[in-house]
Amino acid sequence: MWGHMYAINREDAQILFCDLNSAFAMAEQQAHPSLRGRPIGVTNRLSKHCCVIAASYEAKALGIKVGMRLDEAQQLCPDFIMLETDPPKYHHMYKSLARIMKTYSPNVYMKSIDEGVIDLHGTMDTINKGRSMEAIGYEIKQRLRQEVGSWMKVNIGIAPNRFLAKQAASWHKPDGLDRIDHRNLAEYYKGIALTDLSGIAKHYEARLNAANIFTPTEFLEASPDFLKRFVFHSVIGEDWAQRLRGFEVDNVPTRLGNVGRQWVLKKPSNDESFILPCFHYLCETTGKKLRYQNVDARGLMVWARFQTGDQWYQRRMFKSTFYTDQDLYARALYLFSQRPKHMIIQSMGLTCYELTPSTRNQVSLLDAVNRDEWLTTAVDEINDMYGTFKIFSANALLGTKTVQQKIPFGGTKYFELLLKQA
Amino acid sequence: MDPTAHINERVDVIAVFRKGGGIASLCMPAKMYFRGQEILLIELGLRHPTVAGKRMIHIFDMTDGSNDYRLEFDAEGLTWTLVAILEGSRVGSYVRH
Numbered sequence: 001m002w003g004h005m006y007a008i009n010r011e012d013a014q015i016l017f018c019d020l021n022s023a024f025a026m027a028e029q030q031a032h033p034s035l036r037g038r039p040i041g042v043t044n045r046l047s048k049h050c051c052v053i054a055a056s057y058e059a060k061a062l063g064i065k066v067g068m069r070l071d072e073a074q075q076l077c078p079d080f081i082m083l084e085t086d087p088p089k090y091h092h093m094y095k096s097l098a099r100i101m102k103t104y105s106p107n108v109y110m111k112s113i114d115e116g117v118i119d120l121h122g123t124m125d126t127i128n129k130g131r132s133m134e135a136i137g138y139e140i141k142q143r144l145r146q147e148v149g150s151w152m153k154v155n156i157g158i159a160p161n162r163f164l165a166k167q168a169a170s171w172h173k174p175d176g177l178d179r180i181d182h183r184n185l186a187e188y189y190k191g192i193a194l195t196d197l198s199g200i201a202k203h204y205e206a207r208l209n210a211a212n213i214f215t216p217t218e219f220l221e222a223s224p225d226f227l228k229r230f231v232f233h234s235v236i237g238e239d240w241a242q243r244l245r246g247f248e249v250d251n252v253p254t255r256l257g258n259v260g261r262q263w264v265l266k267k268p269s270n271d272e273s274f275i276l277p278c279f280h281y282l283c284e285t286t287g288k289k290l291r292y293q294n295v296d297a298r299g300l301m302v303w304a305r306f307q308t309g310d311q312w313y314q315r316r317m318f319k320s321t322f323y324t325d326q327d328l329y330a331r332a333l334y335l336f337s338q339r340p341k342h343m344i345i346q347s348m349g350l351t352c353y354e355l356t357p358s359t360r361n362q363v364s365l366l367d368a369v370n371r372d373e374w375l376t377t378a379v380d381e382i383n384d385m386y387g388t389f390k391i392f393s394a395n396a397l398l399g400t401k402t403v404q405q406k407i408p409f410g411g412t413k414y415f416e417l418l419l420k421q422a
Numbered sequence: 423m424d425p426t427a428h429i430n431e432r433v434d435v436i437a438v439f440r441k442g443g444g445i446a447s448l449c450m451p452a453k454m455y456f457r458g459q460e461i462l463l464i465e466l467g468l469r470h471p472t473v474a475g476k477r478m479i480h481i482f483d484m485t486d487g488s489n490d491y492r493l494e495f496d497a498e499g500l501t502w503t504l505v506a507i508l509e510g511s512r513v514g515s516y517v518r519h
Contacts, residue, residue, distance in 0.1 A: 034508055083424055147445050
């Protein structure tokens, strides 16, 4: 018999999850009326062997999946159209969705470029007085169509916690609106598989299967103690027990742990005159990220993957912190020069860790330190004024022409600046 | 593969500014003169802003019913540029059933 805290949460559902499915493909169809109703995909860099990073619903219906290569997609559908990503378009969509969501509650958390959560606790008797959760959901759909475009569709999920709200948002795609709460929770779990649960993929499924749990209903019926001791071997088991029952365990703010950049070479190479300018460019973009997040780093790791499939990395914790492009590149180059130089590089990158809040506003007693700070600030200000990479190290010139900026899929930590403008 | 034809040419445009309506349609190009041809733009696909340094650029994705046009309005230089055309006849014959 479980204690009260492990019963199903009977609280009114006040979490609303918005999910723009096939977001990039939908944005392209919104922008190009000729592409509406057609199987299209979006990729970062158009080439013969490029991958689909977002597919329209029409393409998905034909079996075209995210991650599929262009030639494979064209075998399934000869009329399949692939477009290159257009970041400003997706930023605009993200900002529009965030702006709409923020009108219903001050507690809005954008989980990624195409999904976000509105916590409506405390607003149902004030700014949302007299409206049901469903009414708010339908209003968001309508406003998105009015303020962005008529092709825009958003899946909305309503539930007492973030996990169930996300599940509800993916229940009936596209353009669905569903509620999961204590009334239909058990019924909902009967109709899905374990891997339909957000956060349960192959490995966790195997763990659950090994403990004789094969369905979400059996997962729900398992005691928190059993999940902790025999399935997940940690508090993750208890978290899952609460999550499945509608209790909130996912509203924990994430801490910025590392900042970095990686790049896959179009043509693998070990030519230093090509590799080093590109590596220098990766260092400069990482430096910009550090300064944007207003943090300094002490730890640095550089890595490379070779054509042979082998991997190499070198890391070091430095005595002093760093944030300027020059400092970062000098330290990264020191580590990078220790790689096996005869190996042909397929991909490479760097990660800064052990981040601390920046102290660069304090004037140093050392003139050299101040000069570095002022130079970096001046260069950043000029680049802000005239566009990114108007001033950069001459050595990184080839890199600025070769390495492309990709669309970040995961967190929105570099979009927060855009969110403030929304 | 990608049916977009890149143009990047300055064009003459007649734009309409509305006093009301949704934020997406307050301003939109209505007619464009391109290489001696008059093109009537009948529907706005998407308008979104972007920046080139501190210069504000408004991008209008428009259609004349058969082709899609990407127009850029430089709010500082007050110029219109036809960036690309997506020809409707090149998007294939797929029809959703």
